[in-house]
Amino acid sequence: MYPIPAPEPGMPDHRSPWRYVAWTARRQWPSLVLASAMSTLFMGVQALPPAIIGRVIDAGLTERDPRALLMWVAVLLGTGTVQAVLAAAAHRADVYNWFHAAYRTMQVVARRAGRLGVTLRRRVSSGEVVSVGSSDIEELGELTEYTGMLVGSLVTVAGISVYLLSSSLTLGLLVVIGVPAIVLALGPLIRPYHRRTTTHRERLAELADQAGDIVAGLRVLRGIGGERMFARRYRAASQETRRAGVRVGRFDALLRAAEVLLPGLLVAAVVWFGARAALAGEITTGQLVAFYGYAAYLVVPVQSLTAVLGVAVAGHVAATRIVRVLSLRRDVTDPAAPVPGPAPGGALYDPVSGVTVRPGALTAVACARPADGTALAERLARLRDSDPPVLFGAVPSAAPEPARADTADVVALPDMALAEVRGRILVSDNDAWLFPGPLRSELAPDGASDERLAAALHAASATDIVAALPGGLDGLVTDRGREFSGGQQQRLKLARALLVEPEVLILVEPTSAVDAHTEAAIGERLAKYRSGRTTVLVTTSPLLLDRADRVCHVADGRLMAEGGHRELLRDDPGYARTVRRGDGA
Structure with a gap:
């Protein structure tokens, strides 16, 4: 057995759902072979008792041979013991395959999600991502878990058929054909089952989307009196999801009933023909008992085969959703021939807005529309491409116009490798999450000294949060940091961004959820902490704007004015309106 999860999951084949399933099987073929062997041995040994009981009757009872009777009883006891051991081994192998496939899928999906970044939110709903992580990987795991059962069932049915054919051609053909x-008789049920399962999964994803939106905006909904309206919508969507689940359940029940009824008819047919053959003297009493035992036992592998069909349907639906996520491509991609970025200390120039971020300074950008600020931050960090592209490099200090990309010390961001852009320019916005685990590793995953941690927490005015957390820096944070208020989360995320120490740090509304006193402290400490390093603040907070070395006023996506905060308040009425609106005036 190999460790779970695998150190390196590999590059998945996501050209189609079945190709992905086949890729998963290839990555764990040794364990699948082992599980198939264990299941085959288990089912093979499980199939021996009817034949052994037949020998007990014929050799021990019919012929009245005590030694033969004891011998075959001992063989039957030994078979039961071996069967118990093999059952545990086969189950362990099957469960291992389940975990192996589920964890591998979780790894490749999480890796793809991490690489997609903001693209994932734009292309796939959060509910669909939740569905992949909560149920689809489970269905795919079941598909690999049933692989050993499928092989064992096929081999067992084939072996029993050979035995019956050698004993009675009529009974053997009855089983081989039956x-x-x-x-095949279950085939017509598979297509509608697949269709209803797909619909149910889509409804579940949509419901998870609604739930996420409601929870995220619960305070706003209560504030505007929309809580009941959204509750009604959620209730209606929930009922539709329930009805879709009931439709799946009906077909599932029909499939399960057929799994019992059809093998039962086969058992009845075998018993009927077997009894007639025994009365005619064509087979012995022991063989009749064996035939009956095999006919009854065949229900197990036949049910396994039909169960595999249902699992295959659910697995295909799950693989379809997984492949959809894995097939997504980032909005921005690496250039065919990346060029090295400029030397450290370069400026950023966004031709779309006209904003220049000068090196080593704290630049604030006040946008009349919040969407313009978000778009600017994404362009400056190349989270989205623009035409013309953002330039990175030297800006002549005496010239009002920034340098163009026709010089060796100025590079367009799309010409640089994405890894270099991400390593030099960092955006921190309010969509970032806090992840579960010790706070120390959440703030600095790659490790940081206590002195650096203390300095970043002080700059973010987050020292009190750590002091109040049981265990301090070693205290545990829950998923998304739900034990913290919105303002506390914002300060911790700011400290985390500061600890990265990027060449260019872009902060989008980093203090929108904190009180004025804390905001003023953050403005003063942030300027000192990032002194001499390039920092961009996208904000309309006067307390932060007043601490900036330079403020850019953007309206309708274009730079309207730049200068000091108080200078712009005096000379730019549009800037004054933007700032005062952001201040609540």
């Missing part, structure tokens, strides 16, 4: 006929 088992495939049962599987």
Whole structure:
């Protein structure tokens, strides 16, 4: 057995759902072979008792041979013991395959999600991502778990058929023809089952989306009196999801009933023909008992085969959703021939807005529309491409116009490798999450000294949060940091961004959820902490704007004015309106 999760999950084949399933199987083929062997041995040994009981009757009872009777009883006891051991081994192998496939899928999906970044939110709903992580990986795991059962069932049915054919051609043919006929008879149920399962999964994803939106905006909904309206919508969507689940359940129940009824008819047929053959003297009493035992036992592998069909349907639906996520491509991609970025200490120039971020300074950008600020931050960090592109490099200090990309010391961001852009320019906005685990590793995953941690927490005015947390820096944070208020989360995320120490740090409304006193402290400390390093503040907070070395006023997506905060308040009425609106005036 190999460790779970795998150190390196590999590059998945996501050209189609079945190709992905096949790729998963190839990545864990040794464990699948082992599980198939264990299941085959288990089912093979499980199939021996009817034949052994037949020998007990014929050799021990019919012929009145005590030694033969004891021998075959001992063989039956030994078979039961071996069967118990093999059952545990086969189950362990099957469960291992389940975990192996589920964790591998979780790894590749999480890796893709991390690389997609903001693209994931734009292309796939959060509910669909939740559905992939909560149920689809489970269905795919079940598909690999049933692989050993499928192989064991096929081999067992084939072995029993050979035994019956050698003992009675009529009974053997009845089984050989009857088992495939049962599987084929279930075929018409598979397509509608697949269709209803797909619909149910889509409804679940949509419901998870609504739930996430409601929870995220619960305070706003209560404030505007929309809580009841959204509750009604959620209730209606929930009922539709329930009805879709009931439709799936009906077909699932029909499939399960057929799994019992059709093999039962086969058992009845085998018993009927077997009894007639025994009365005619064509087979012995022991063989009749064995035939009956095999006919009854065949229900198990036949049910396994039909169960695999249902699991395959659910697995295909799950793989379809997984492949959709894995097939997504980032909004921005690496250039075919990346060029090295400029030397450290370069400026950023955004031709779309006209904003220049000068090196080593704290630049604030006040946008009349919040969407313009978000778009600017994404362009400056190349989270989205623009035409013309953002330039990175030298800006002549005496010239009002920034340098163009036709010089060696100025590079367009799309010409640089994405890894270099991400390593030099960092955006921190309010969509970032806090992840579960010790606070120390959440703030600095790659490690940081206590002195650096203390300095970043002080700059973010977050020292009191750590002091109040049981365990301090070693205290545990829950998923998304739900134990913290919105303002506390914002300060911790600011401290985390500061600890990265990027060449260019872009902060989008980093203090929108904190009180004025804390905001003023953050403005003063942030300027000192990032002194001499390039920092961009996208904000309309006067307390932060007043601490900036330079303020850019953007309206309708274009730079309207730049200068000091108080200078712009005096000379730019549009800037004054933007700032005062952001201040609540």
